[in-house]
Amino acid sequence: MQPSLADNKPNILADIKRDHAQFFSLYRQYQESNGDEEKQTLVWQLIHDLTVHSLAEEEVLYPEFTKHMGSRCRDHALSEHKTLKDILSDIDAMTVTSPGFNDKLKILMMALEHHIKEEEDQMLVEFAGLVQREDLAHLAEKFQKSKLHVPTRPHPWAPDKPMTGNIITNTLTAPLDKLRDAVRHGMGPAHSNAPAGHNQS
Ligand SMILES: [Fe+2]
Ligand SMILES: [Fe+2]
Numbered sequence: 001m002q003p004s005l006a007d008n009k010p011n012i013l014a015d016i017k018r019d020h021a022q023f024f025s026l027y028r029q030y031q032e033s034n035g036d037e038e039k040q041t042l043v044w045q046l047i048h049d050l051t052v053h054s055l056a057e058e059e060v061l062y063p064e065f066t067k068h069m070g071s072r073c074r075d076h077a078l079s080e081h082k083t084l085k086d087i088l089s090d091i092d093a094m095t096v097t098s099p100g101f102n103d104k105l106k107i108l109m110m111a112l113e114h115h116i117k118e119e120e121d122q123m124l125v126e127f128a129g130l131v132q133r134e135d136l137a138h139l140a141e142k143f144q145k146s147k148l149h150v151p152t153r154p155h156p157w158a159p160d161k162p163m164t165g166n167i168i169t170n171t172l173t174a175p176l177d178k179l180r181d182a183v184r185h186g187m188g189p190a191h192s193n194a195p196a197g198h199n200q201s
Pocket of ligand 2: 054057077115119
């Protein structure tokens with residue numbers, strides 16, 4: 001039977017769609033904001049959330065794509081992630097007052113919209129028809145755990161091929177990212193998983 005999103009059990013499909021909706025919500029808030037400080041905070045949160053989401057997908061979901069659907073789907077998704085990381089890295093090096101910032105952010109959101117549409121309308125639909133409901137719950141737990149240890153800033157030089165390379169990269173860069181987040185968001189390292197804040201770094 002096709003897995004359903006209707007029950008309240010953990011479900012990686014629901015988690016992923018919730019994250020996607022949050023990215024567009026942050027962008028809407030950015031467009032509606034009139035303050036540079038608030039805009040910058042929203043952009044930093046988007047950088048953090050999109051980086052973490054993408055890397056957790058690469059660690060937990062995309063290997064499952066390979067297992068159930070072959071490597072072509074995964075390779076296509078990874079190549080789109082590489083594009084997103086490249087743009088995100090440029091945005092991470094800018095501020096909201098940098099020349100061309102709005103255009104760069106618009107390019108990111110267009111690429112993200114394209115990727116999310118493919119992910120939700122094609123990849124996740126096919127995947128949902130191939131896995132058991134209990135597997136979706138188990139994967140949801142792994143997805144949330146992965147989010148706690150992956151890097152929080154884009155690293156476009158990181159290998160875009162699965163999976164060992166990513167894990168090594170994550171081990172090397174995640175602690176440094178969390179320290180940089182702590183400075184950016186004006187909080188101690190103990191709180192560095194939380195993205196929102198005000199300080200520049
Ligand atoms: Fe996604
Ligand atoms: Fe993705």
